[in-house]
Amino acid sequence: MLFRRGWKARLALFVAVVGPGFITANVDNDAGGIATYSVAGAQFGYSLLWAMIPITVALVIVQEMSSRMGAVTGKGLSDLIREEFGLRATFLLMVALIVTNFGNIVAEFAGVASSLEPFGVSKYIVVPLAALVVWGLVVHGTYRTVEKIFLSASLFYLAYVVSGVLAHPDWKAAALSTVTRPESIGFRNYSYLYMVIGLVGTTIAPWMQFYLQASIVEKGITSRQYGASRLDVVIGCLFAAIVAWFIVVACAATLHSAGKYDIQTAADAAQALRPLAGEYAYLLFAAGLFNASLFAASILPISTAYAVCEGMGLESGLDKRFDEAPAFYWLYTLLIVFGAGVLLVPRFPLFPVMILSQVVNGILLPFVLVFMLLLINDRELMGDYTNSRGFNIIAWITVGAMIVLTFALAVAQMKLG
Numbered sequence: 001m002l003f004r005r006g007w008k009a010r011l012a013l014f015v016a017v018v019g020p021g022f023i024t025a026n027v028d029n030d031a032g033g034i035a036t037y038s039v040a041g042a043q044f045g046y047s048l049l050w051a052m053i054p055i056t057v058a059l060v061i062v063q064e065m066s067s068r069m070g071a072v073t074g075k076g077l078s079d080l081i082r083e084e085f086g087l088r089a090t091f092l093l094m095v096a097l098i099v100t101n102f103g104n105i106v107a108e109f110a111g112v113a114s115s116l117e118p119f120g121v122s123k124y125i126v127v128p129l130a131a132l133v134v135w136g137l138v139v140h141g142t143y144r145t146v147e148k149i150f151l152s153a154s155l156f157y158l159a160y161v162v163s164g165v166l167a168h169p170d171w172k173a174a175a176l177s178t179v180t181r182p183e184s185i186g187f188r189n190y191s192y193l194y195m196v197i198g199l200v201g202t203t204i205a206p207w208m209q210f211y212l213q214a215s216i217v218e219k220g221i222t223s224r225q226y227g228a229s230r231l232d233v234v235i236g237c238l239f240a241a242i243v244a245w246f247i248v249v250a251c252a253a254t255l256h257s258a259g260k261y262d263i264q265t266a267a268d269a270a271q272a273l274r275p276l277a278g279e280y281a282y283l284l285f286a287a288g289l290f291n292a293s294l295f296a297a298s299i300l301p302i303s304t305a306y307a308v309c310e311g312m313g314l315e316s317g318l319d320k321r322f323d324e325a326p327a328f329y330w331l332y333t334l335l336i337v338f339g340a341g342v343l344l345v346p347r348f349p350l351f352p353v354m355i356l357s358q359v360v361n362g363i364l365l366p367f368v369l370v371f372m373l374l375l376i377n378d379r380e381l382m383g384d385y386t387n388s389r390g391f392n393i394i395a396w397i398t399v400g401a402m403i404v405l406t407f408a409l410a411v412a413q414m415k416l417g
Contacts, residue, residue: 079313
């Protein structure tokens with residue numbers, strides 16, 4: 001009886017705190033992410049699947065660090081950076097984050113448009129409507145209602161698992177590629193390096209750390225609920241990684257195998273699946289892209305508004321009214337208006353911007369991680385909740401690996417030039 005009561009209490013606690021970790025990890029499989037995973041599968045087949053295990057481990061570590069800092073300090077990441085490192089460092093980081101996130105927001109609306117293009121729906125209709133929906137949802141909703149909608153949207157990512165199965169991949173080749181060490185020759189290839197950085201940048205995007213920590217704080221999770229919150233983060237990261245793996249596998253099994261290496265949009269990937277994997281796989285892929293894009297078009301501007309307002313010491317939060325946090329809601333509004341507006345410019349190079357935004361995420365990531373590592377290892381700030389040696393080793397290896405990959409990409413670019 002005691003065991004049953006304890007089990008029920010733990011389950012109730014988990015249900016109470018679930019949300020921030022699961023939502024943050026899954027929204028990262030957005031339009032830019034789906035495009036990146038699709039290109040990785042189409043161009044390189046199963047050969048980039050090796051990256052998913054180290055990326056997932058790094059994702060779990062980084063996200064857990066964010067949630068732990070939020071629970072222990074009760075403050076957002078940019079708030080802590082401003083307090084510990086000053087306004088100048090915070091301002092420069094916020095400028096970089098706004099520029100990077102704006103590219104990501106444009107990518108989300110591009111995903112909304114391209115997901116419905118095969119059905120003959122014009123982007124001049126769907127993009128303004130999508131912008132209005134995501135704006136109204138956040139401005140007129142509360143944190144609790146918005147979170148419930150986002151959790152429901154997260155479950156729709158299962159569509160990619162089903163489309164991956166329907167693609168009838170070579171399961172043995174996919175499994176071996178996932179656990180096989182990569183060949184060093186690939187790292188001397190510009191396109192290969194570009195895609196590896198894009199995979200890291202789209203899976204462990206800098207904006208995620210700001211959004212997750214702010215959500216933990218706004219939800220009121222403290223160090224007492226930290227264990228359940230950590231489980232929310234781990235489950236969310238694993239679910240997101242499985243979805244990403246299936247997207248790569250689906251495109252490797254169909255597009256790469258058929259010699260269709262050069263896809264221009266994530267919608268192209270969906271369209272190309274039609275004759276290769278069947279009608280259901282195609283519809284699921286397109287529907288998943290629409291859901292992911294609309295979902296992320298809401299989250300990314302929120303994340304940016306949270307980060308900037310916290311960093312500048314301004315009021316922020318979904319439970320506040322427009323007049324209580326005007327800077328937060330105006331920044332959110334402007335990001336949506338301009339993000340959707342750019343998409344309506346004729347002949348705007350959408351797909352290159354989508355992929356580039358993920359690569360820029362990867363380049364910016366080490367700077368955000370260095371701030372996080374310095375903060376989370378500050379015993380005065382974190383008390384007994386500082387990083388373990390294992391966490392520090394993995395996090396610093398991630399920082400070092402991204403810096404090395406960025407330099408290698410620059411060298412490869414110079415050789416091409």
